Amino acid sequence: MENLQAPISITPEKNYDSEFCGSIPLHLVNLIQPHGVLLTLDKANLRLIQVSENAEQLLGDKVLNILNEPIAKFLPAQQLEDLQDKLQKAESREKIPFGLTFLVQGKEVTYTALLHPKEEYVLMELEDNQNPPQQESFLKLYQQIKYITSQLKQARSTQQITQLAVEALKDMTGFDRVLAYQFDPQWNGIVVGQAKEEDMDDFMDLRFPASDVPKQARDLYFSNPYRLIPARDYTPVRLNPVINPFTQRFTDLSECNLRSVATVHLEYLGNLKIQASMSLPLIIDNKLWGLISCHNKTPKNPGYEMRSALELLSGIISAQLASKERENSIERKARLSGIHAQLLEQLYTIPNFADGLLTGNTSLATLLNLSGAAVLYEGGVWTSGSVPSAQDLKELIYWLRRNKTERSYATDSLPNQYVRARDYKELASGLIALPINAEQGEYILGFRPEVLQTISWGGNPDQAIQMEPDGKTYHPRNSFAIYQQTVKHTSLPWLAEEVEAAETLRSAVLEKIIKDRY
Known part of the structure; x- marks a missing residue:
């Protein structure tokens, strides 16, 4: 017998995909991260029916005075027409950020906006680009993307694709550590590519239990092109009113980049000794193959230009992985077909x-x-x-x-x-x-x-979730020391x-x- 299998194929006997973690409604949190503002607009007349409590900073008035006002009150006429035009087109196109200028106390201030139209209302995410992170020119980003793409096309294996990808993304973004993370059949993940600063922990080839990225979190990657946490120790911002007037429940924030993060995940990041993270899905044949996970020791908020470039690259990396897997499958089928033909001849003689x-x-x-x-x-x-x-x-x-x-x-x-x-x-x-x-x-x-087979885990998978005596509150493991398990x-x-x-x-x-x- 010859060993033809990759390490990812080793399946642990125990299933670590937590039903408890996977049942938490992460998209109905009624909280956002504070690096942006969320507005909920009545789709019929663009009236503000729900706003995040930090909207006062954006619109220059108290939240109670802002609610139920038409957004036209805060926009120049030309900007209102532009917004209405984009809303008409938003139903059938990708979520594309655009500049939107507001009138704030007599001054014009431009924000980066993102629209999420629903049946009766529209969610609008706004981020301040007055003092943005270091901007990348279109030409520079285009050159970087073209260079990375050409490298990926020359890769001879999926392992080489993931390693080239993380090295290129670390160089491009400046994150302290970039990991490529592939899911096994039970949704445990194994690090198949890593680029990091010398003082960062080494996770290459380590496996992480499925409860680290539970089902609810995995599903949300099909609604969001990325997941960004610029600063782990942020104070969440509530939506006002708490209940969406149209749905009579918490607003569904599945598609929102600003959606707040579960406290247990922020604790998890702290245990990893990182302050900022950004993750991008690797999707093949409409299935979540893995993730690109970016970590930083200090707060970090990439601008929309860089985020858009990373979103594009995650699709390119996914396509290259899919192409390589198809190529490998075709080669295996051809080899087996040749053996089958010989065996068939023998069968009839x-x-x-x-x-x-x-x-x-x-x-x-x-x-x-x-x-x-x-x-x-x-x-x-x-x-x-x-x-x-x-x-x-x-x-x-x-x-x-x-x-x-x-x-x-x-x-x-x-x-x-x-x-x-x-x-x-x-x-x-x-x-x-x-x-x-x-x-x-x-x-x-x-x-x-x-x-x-010996599996090396990033911490003991049996201690991935540590419950409090109340049976409701839980914490992630606080150690990622290598834990070896014989399968x-x-x-x-x-x-x-x-x-x-x-x-x-x-x-x-x-x-x-x-x-x-x-």
């Missing part, structure tokens, strides 16, 4: 199909990377390589018939699914079962041995292309059996 699968220059073991295989057909048993005993095979078939009906079945942790398999885990921690006639107990079986009762995982090749072979075997009979 040897009278007994079981011998055709298990013996000869090409075998089932070659196709599916097996350490052992067995064919149970018409009362006979044919085996090759290392397989369980005849009695164990009989009991395994009985379990398959009882639980898996007539479907093909593959698992890389058979002893965790079928307790009796623990007696022969060294031979069969991995199983692929292809039914010929399940009702008669006729199967083609492929086995993979146990592979003891038992597992084999190398089955690649999707291998499972597909196995199913294609099953169809060929069934076709041969029918031809031989009739």
Whole structure:
């Protein structure tokens, strides 16, 4: 057998995706971060029906005096027309920031605005660009993006793509540490790329439990192109009134960049010894593949130009990762197709199909990377390589018939699914079962041995959530020291292309059996 799997494929036995953390409604917090202002406008007449309590700084009047006023009162006529025009177009286009000038105590002040139209109302996010962070010229950002893109296209593997990406983004943004973080099948994340200052903790190759990025937080990355926390120790700003007059509930802030962050996450950042963070989703085939996570030891608020560049780059990085994964999949399929063709020829030249699968220059073991295989057909048993005993095979078939009906079945942790398999885990921690006639107990079986794997976690995953005695308040772990865990009762995982090749072979075997009979 050859080890064809990446470390991300190792799946821990325990599921660390916390249902408790994943049930917290992060989008209904009624709070924003203070580096901007949020206005809720009646869609029909652009009247201010809800504002963040720091709106006084923006509009120059007390919140109670601002509420229920038309926004036209605070805008020059030309700006009002521009806003109305953008609202008409906003329904069918990406969320694009634009400059909006307000009249504040007789003076014109320009803010960067972002619109989120809803059915009855509009959310408007505003950030002050009078004293913005260091501005990047369009030409410089364009050159940087083009250079990074050309580097990514030359990468030979997903690992090289992620490493090139984090190095380029660190250089471009000035963040102290940039990580590429890939999710495993159970939503634990492993750091697959890192660029950092020397005095920052090293997280390369460490795994973090799924509860660090619970389901609610993961889902929000499909509404937001990035998640920015410029200063961890901020004081949240409330919306006034508390309840949205149209929905009679907290306003849904899913799409808002200013949305406040759960206290437990801010505590988590503190335990990481960082003051600012920005994360960008890596989305492939409409699924969250991973994240780019940027950390800074001091407060940091990238300007909209830089944020927009990062948003664009996260899409480019995702596209390059998707392209490389497709390329790798095509190569694997081509290799397996060649082996399948040889095996098919052998299958039709040897009278007994079981011998055709298990013996000869090409075998089932070659196709599916097996350490052992067995064919149970018409009362006979044919085996090759290392397989369980005849009695164990009989009991395994009985379990398959009882639980898996007539479907093909593959698992890389058979002893965790079928307790009796623990007696022969060294031979069969991995199983692929292809039914010929399940009702008669006729199967083609492929086995993979146990592979003891050591996972290095960033802190003890069993202590990722620490509950208070009240059972409601909880805290994140305060240590990210390397915690090693040995994964038992597992084999190398089955690649999707291998499972597909196995199913294609099953169809060929069934076709041969029918031809031989009739």
